[in-house]
Amino acid sequence: MDRGSRDQCDDYGFRFLDNVEEPAVCLIAVGWQRRHDGSYYWNNQHRPDSYLFQYTLSGSGTLKTGDGIFKVKKGEAFFLKLPGEEAYYFDENQDQAPWEFVYLMVGGKGVSSYYQYVLNHLGGIMSLPAYHPAIKQLWDLYFQAKNGLIQNAFMADGEAFRFLCFLCDVSSARERRSSLTDRAKAYMERNFDRQITLSETAEYLGVSQSHLSREFVRYTGEQPVRYLTKVRLEHAIKLLHSTQLGLEEVSRSCGFSDSNYFSKVFKRYMKTSPGQLRKQLKAQGYVSVRV
Numbered sequence: 269m270d271r272g273s274r275d276q277c278d279d280y281g282f283r284f285l286d287n288v289e290e291p292a293v294c295l296i297a298v299g300w301q302r303r304h305d306g307s308y309y310w311n312n313q314h315r316p317d318s319y320l321f322q323y324t325l326s327g328s329g330t331l332k333t334g335d336g337i338f339k340v341k342k343g344e345a346f347f348l349k350l351p352g353e354e355a356y357y358f359d360e361n362q363d364q365a366p367w368e369f370v371y372l373m374v375g376g377k378g379v380s381s382y383y384q385y386v387l388n389h390l391g392g393i394m395s396l397p398a399y400h401p402a403i404k405q406l407w408d409l410y411f412q413a414k415n416g417l418i419q420n421a422f423m424a425d426g427e428a429f430r431f432l433c434f435l436c437d438v439s440s441a442r443e444r445r446s447s448l449t450d451r452a453k454a455y456m457e458r459n460f461d462r463q464i465t466l467s468e469t470a471e472y473l474g475v476s477q478s479h480l481s482r483e484f485v486r487y488t489g490e491q492p493v494r495y496l497t498k499v500r501l502e503h504a505i506k507l508l509h510s511t512q513l514g515l516e517e518v519s520r521s522c523g524f525s526d527s528n529y530f531s532k533v534f535k536r537y538m539k540t541s542p543g544q545l546r547k548q549l550k551a552q553g554y555v556s557v558r559v
Contacts, residue, residue, distance in 0.1 A: 274366065276302040280413035284421035292378030293432065295424040297371075298409050303329070304366040309357035315350040318375045319383055321435070322346055322356070323396065323403060327365040331356045331393065338393055346393050347386055347435075370406055374428045382432040389436075389489055402434035446487040448473060452480060456496045460503065460523050466493055500524065501537055508546040515542055 279299030287294070296318055323345040331338045331346050332355045340346060340356070348354055358367050386394075396403055409418075409427050418424045455469055469492065470477040484492040500522040507518045519530030534542050 274302075274304040275308065278414065280410075282413075282418070282421075282424050284424065287421035287425070291376050291421070291425055293374060293376040293425050293429045294421070295409075295418075295428040296373040296375050298373070298406070298413050300368075300370050300410055302366045302368045303358045304360070306358060306360040308367075309355065311355045312348060312350050312352040318350045318373050319379050320346075320348045320350060320371060320373050321406070321431075322348075322369050322371040323406065325368040325370065327367040328363055329356060329367040329369070330359050330362075333392065335392070340393060343397065344393055344395050347383060349380075349383060370410055372406055372409065372428070372431060374432070376425075379432065382436055385436050400434075401437065402431055405431045405434050446483060448475065448480065448483050449487045452484060452492055453495065456492070457499055460496060460499045461521055463523055463525060464496070497533065497537070501534065504530070504534065504542070505545065505549070508542055509549040518542070 277299065278301070279297060281297045282295050322340075324340050324342050326342050328339050328341045331340050334353055346356070348356075405427070409431065412418050412427070418427070451473055452469055455472055456464070466480065467477050470480040473480065475483075481492060484490070484495070488495065504518050504522045507513055507521060511518075513521070515527040515531065519525075519527045522530070524530035524533065531542055534545075538545060540548070
């Protein structure tokens with residue numbers, strides 16, 4: 269039996285006639301493959317516009333980018349925008365075990381923002397546990413396709429969009445617990461009403477500022493200063509909704525130096541002014557808003 273005959277593919281493509289014009293997200297293909305032959309080589313320079321997510325189940329493959337050549341091993345994935353300068357392939361001179369993977373191809377004008385978010389937070393090659401919600405959703409999509417359960421464009425596109433949302437939940441890709449991170453969060457949540465700094469927080473916890481930042485990002489996917497800002501903004505929104513306090517009082521109650529700085533930060537994150545949001549909250553009746 270030659271090497272190429274050992275390759276196995278189970279792929280499903282989707283081209284529905286009945287769909288909205290230019291959907292924000294559309295499912296193009298999903299599949300499972302096991303590759304053991306050097307003829308498996310994709311050069312992405314001339315491929316149709318789309319996005320490819322590929323997750324390694326066993327063995328390994330090779331991804332070539334402008335930054336170098338990388339092995340994509342079990343539990344690792346890449347997310348590519350096509351066409352592109354990258355290439356990925358099975359190197360039969362170095363890899364003895366087959367490269368087994370599941371993949372998803374999506375298109376649509378709305379995918380770009382999710383793609384960029386994933387790259388910014390997880391990197392070009394990302395490590396994801398098999399129980400990650402996005403991987404579970406990918407398997408579910410594959411088995412739905414295999415069993416003929418995806419019967420129209422709206423079902424297909426909805427499932428693809430769910431995958432993107434799960435993938436963007438970067439906290440699911442990390443270990444959930446860290447004593448230092450938990451203590452840092454607790455300190456910030458107790459003291460957000462003061463003008464505390466990252467340096468002060470690190471000193472209280474008995475670590476360097478750089479170590480605290482690295483640990484916090486590793487376990488939460490965001491900088492501690494950003495987390496503190498979110499805590500302050502959530503409390504500010506509660507005050508805007510439940511009290512008649514002026515902006516100066518709200519800002520000082522949430523640890524901001526003055527109302528001008530508070531308004532500037534508020535608008536940057538919330539895309540609206542504190543006064544405008546206060547009117548919206550009263551009109552819509554929300555009890556709380558997560559930032």
